[in-house]
Amino acid sequence: MIGAVTTNDSALYERLLMLRNYGQKERYYHVIEGINSRLDEIQATILRIKLTYLDEWNKKRKKIAEVYDLLLKNVCATPLERKENSHIFHLYVIKTKNRQKLQAYLKKKGIDTLIHYPVPVHLQKAYAQLKYTRGDFPVTEQYAQEILSLPMHPYLNEKDIKYICQAVCEGIKN
Secondary structure, rough: OOOOOOOOOOHHHHHHHHHOEOOOOOOOOEOOOEOOOOOOOOHHHHHHHHHHHHHHHHHHHHHHHHHHHHHOOOOOOOOOOOOOOOOOOOOOOEEEOOHHHHHHHHHOOOOOEEEOOOOOOOHHHHHHHHOOOOOHHHHHHHHHHHEEOOOOOOOOOOOHHHHHHHHHHHHHHH
């Protein structure tokens, strides 16, 4: 379905922007329930071509994750993969008590990281009607304060991965 909306109503405009982007007013802060509705025909065409590489890229991500696992296993909590499942590592998320300090250290070393979902879903304004409060999901809330996404894409080479891991080790020790 393709469509467009025009309006001179600023409140409606703001609401529509949030609706098309998961209900977010700003990244990771959901004010209302929304959807992901941002793919156009050009993007769909490119995606169709890129999908032919998906299996290859997923294999590369798994190999990158194996190196991360090996080099970080005694340094921080790394992703777990159950034997009955197959993880493709869209993200490679570590857990550490001093996330902000580590993230700042990695940034100084030229390594970009992200904090995905810093506010748990049950504490988002969009879901206030569910009446959950801080403390209702303590593990989720703790993880939201400790997880950090390291660089992960199929074009990382072994030298880059080792550099990232060395910096993570240094950043956690300092």
